[in-house]
Amino acid sequence: MSKLMLGIIDATTYKEEMKDLTFNRSIAAVPFAGRYRLIDFVLSNMVNSGIESVAIFPKYQYRSLMDHLGSGKNWDLNRKRDGLFFFPSPDLPVPQIGSFQHFQQHIDYFLRSSQKYALICNSYTVCNMDYEAILQRHIENKCDITQIRHQGKSLNMFILETSLLLELISTQQQTGYQSIIDVVHDPTNQLTICDYEYSGYVAVIDSIESYFLHSLELLRPNIWKQLFLKSRPIYTKVKDEPPTRYMNGSNVKNSMIANGCIIEGHVENSIIFRSVKIGKGTVIKNSIIMQKSQIGDQCQLNNVIIDKDVRISDGTHLFGTKEQPFVIQKGTMQGALMNS
Structure with missing residues (x-):
C-alpha cells in the first residue's frame, strides 16, 4: 500500500x-x-x-x-x-x-x-x-x-x-x-x-x-x-562524537544534553545541542543552546535561544521571557568578546 x-x-x-x-x-x-x-x-x-x-x-x-x-x-x-x-x-x-x-x-x-x-x-x-x-x-x-x-x-x-x-x-x-x-x-x-x-x-x-x-x-x-517512538524512529544526520563530559561542580536538572558537550556549570530546564561548552559558574535556565556554541565562565542565561557557533564571553548576563526569548544569531559573539 x-x-x-x-x-x-x-x-x-x-x-x-x-x-x-x-x-x-x-x-x-x-x-x-x-x-x-x-x-x-x-x-x-x-x-x-x-x-x-x-x-x-x-x-x-x-x-x-x-x-x-x-x-x-x-x-x-x-x-x-x-x-x-x-x-x-x-x-x-x-x-x-x-x-x-x-x-x-x-x-x-x-x-x-x-x-x-x-x-x-x-x-x-x-x-x-x-x-x-x-x-x-x-x-x-x-x-x-x-x-x-x-x-x-x-x-x-x-x-x-x-x-x-x-x-x-x-x-x-x-x-x-x-x-x-x-x-x-x-x-x-x-x-x-x-x-x-x-x-x-x-x-x-x-x-x-x-x-x-x-x-x-x-x-x-x-x-x-x-x-519519539521505538517503532517509528525519527532519523537524522549521524555525527560520530564522544559522550558529554560532566566536570566536577557541574549540575544538570530536567534538561536534554546531546553528545560531545563539556558541562562545567549549572543547566536547568534547557536543551543543549551537540559539542556545546558551558563554563564554570555559569547558570543556564529555560534556554536552547545550539551546536558548537561556547558559553564562558560566570554567565547567566534565562529564556535565551543561542544559535550555532556562538561565543559568549565570561560574565555575560542575557535574559528574555517565555513570550519573547532573547535570540542570538548564528556565528556571532556576545559580551566582551565583541570589543576584543
Whole structure:
C-alpha cells in the first residue's frame, strides 16, 4: 500500500516571525530537539510509512538543508531507483504550500513516477504520523483529496492521486488554481474533499515563540513519548562524537544534553545541542543552546535561544521571557568578546 505513494515536501515557506533563526537557513533546516532539523520529522514519517521516493522543493537558503540531508543515506533514500530528489526554484515568486507553478518547473519528476498517489507536506510540522493509515482511509472513502487536520486546523498536508495532481498542474491557467490549498478552499469545485483528523501530538513551528514553546515542551516525558517512538524512529544526520563530559561542580536538572558537550556549570530546564561548552559558574535556565556554541565562565542565561557557533564571553548576563526569548544569531559573539 505505502509503495503506491509519492512523498513531496514543500520547503519553500518563509516566515518573517522566524527570521532570527532563518537568516542563513530555510525553516526546514532549523535545528530542533537537541540533534534534529525540522524536516527530519516529516521525512522520517514518510520513510516509516514505506515511501521510497521523496521530492524536496526548496526556495530560500537551502545550502544548509542540502548539506544536512546529503544523499538521503540516513533515511535509507540513497537508492538506484526512486530515493531523494531536490528541485529548487529560486526564481519563482513566494508560493503557497503545494505551488503548481513550482511543480510545473520539474514536471518530468511527476511524469516519470510510478506511484499512484501523492502526499504533499510542509517542512515545519513536528509529529509522528502514519501516512499509510491515512492513505487507506482516503481510498476507502473514495476521496479525491484528503486534507490532514489537527484540532480542526489544517496541517497543510494533502493526499491525492498523482494523475489528479498532474491534471491540476497542467490546467492551472484555465482554473486559476495556484496551489493545492486553492483547490481545497474552493467550495465550487466538483472534487470530493475529505478531512482526516489526526489526534496525536503536533507542533507547528512558524514563529520564534512557537519554536521556543514546543522545544521546551519536549522536556515533559508525556510529550517526548508521543513524538519519539521505538517503532517509528525519527532519523537524522549521524555525527560520530564522544559522550558529554560532566566536570566536577557541574549540575544538570530536567534538561536534554546531546553528545560531545563539556558541562562545567549549572543547566536547568534547557536543551543543549551537540559539542556545546558551558563554563564554570555559569547558570543556564529555560534556554536552547545550539551546536558548537561556547558559553564562558560566570554567565547567566534565562529564556535565551543561542544559535550555532556562538561565543559568549565570561560574565555575560542575557535574559528574555517565555513570550519573547532573547535570540542570538548564528556565528556571532556576545559580551566582551565583541570589543576584543
